[in-house]
Amino acid sequence: MYKIAISDLDGTLLGPDHKVSTQTKESVHRWLQDDRKFVIATGRHYIEAKKIQDDLGDPIYLITSNGARVHNKEGEIILKQNLPTDIATAICEQDFDPSVQINLFTDQQWYANFSIQELVGMTIDTAFYCQAVDLNTIDKSNAIKIFFWGERDKLDVIYQQLKQQFTGRVNLTFSLDKCLEVMEATTNKGAAVEAVLKTMNLNAQQSIAFGDGMNDVEMLRGAGKAVLMANAQKDLIKALPDAEITTSSKEHGVAVKLNAILNNA
Numbered sequence: 001m002y003k004i005a006i007s008d009l010d011g012t013l014l015g016p017d018h019k020v021s022t023q024t025k026e027s028v029h030r031w032l033q034d035d036r037k038f039v040i041a042t043g044r045h046y047i048e049a050k051k052i053q054d055d056l057g058d059p060i061y062l063i064t065s066n067g068a069r070v071h072n073k074e075g076e077i078i079l080k081q082n083l084p085t086d087i088a089t090a091i092c093e094q095d096f097d098p099s100v101q102i103n104l105f106t107d108q109q110w111y112a113n114f115s116i117q118e119l120v121g122m123t124i125d126t127a128f129y130c131q132a133v134d135l136n137t138i139d140k141s142n143a144i145k146i147f148f149w150g151e152r153d154k155l156d157v158i159y160q161q162l163k164q165q166f167t168g169r170v171n172l173t174f175s176l177d178k179c180l181e182v183m184e185a186t187t188n189k190g191a192a193v194e195a196v197l198k199t200m201n202l203n204a205q206q207s208i209a210f211g212d213g214m215n216d217v218e219m220l221r222g223a224g225k226a227v228l229m230a231n232a233q234k235d236l237i238k239a240l241p242d243a244e245i246t247t248s249s250k251e252h253g254v255a256v257k258l259n260a261i262l263n264n265a
Contacts, residue, residue: 004036004038005038005207005209009042010122010176011213015252020055037202039060039062041193049062066175066187081187083184097158105147106143111135145182174213204223208226208261210254211229212229227246229245
């Protein structure tokens with residue numbers, strides 16, 4: 001029996017409107033009422049994930065910034081991994097395609113070299129917003145992650161550049177085709193899930209995980225059951241050919257699978 005469900009947010013638990021549907025809320029609450037655990041695992045910042053937690057109405061563990069932070073139900077940090085300061089500094093000092101946005105997260109702030117309306121429209125918590133600054137002027141000693149937003153062909157160039165420049169020192173992943181994420185080498189959702197399972201005295205075989213992007217791959221591979229959304233990235237479907245596929249996030253795919261498990265219990 002699955003004791004714990006772990007879900008990505010964008011393209012998975014959230015609909016196209018970046019909100020949790022009423023149907024999904026009811027399913028998650030039902031899952032928790034059945035003495036099971038539910039965990040959010042997202043590339044988004046903790047501040048935004050906390051907003052979703054509040055919306056669900058149940059205290060749960062939050063894995064954020066692709067595993068760089070893990071907070072328990074009380075909001076205490078139980079895992080913290082930063083992007084090394086020298087790497088964050090080197091990235092911010094480089095010249096990339098001027099059309100590509102460079103973003104940097106700290107525990108309290110979201111900085112970028114310029115603002116993009118498309119990303120502003122995806123914001124969950126209006127109190128947490130992109131601040132356009134000269135990235136060379138900010139303190140990078142507490143950089144959680146850096147991510148690039150732009151056209152895929154331009155991001156592919158940056159991916160290869162950083163992969164060669166920081167061999168073995170960074171984890172590079174595409175959470176979306178337009179979003180290239182840069183974390184410390186051992187930072188990923190899968191490692192964060194392992195930390196959460198350990199605190200709960202659960203094993204991987206007791207877990208079911210939901211995702212749609214390549215930043216979910218370690219988490220999905222490590223779960224007892226991997227479930228992909230119908231809207232998942234093609235690269236993820238290729239990477240996990242044996243994974244089950246549920247309906248899309250628009251069609252409440254996480255709720256559909258959770259309900260099926262609970263109905264058959």
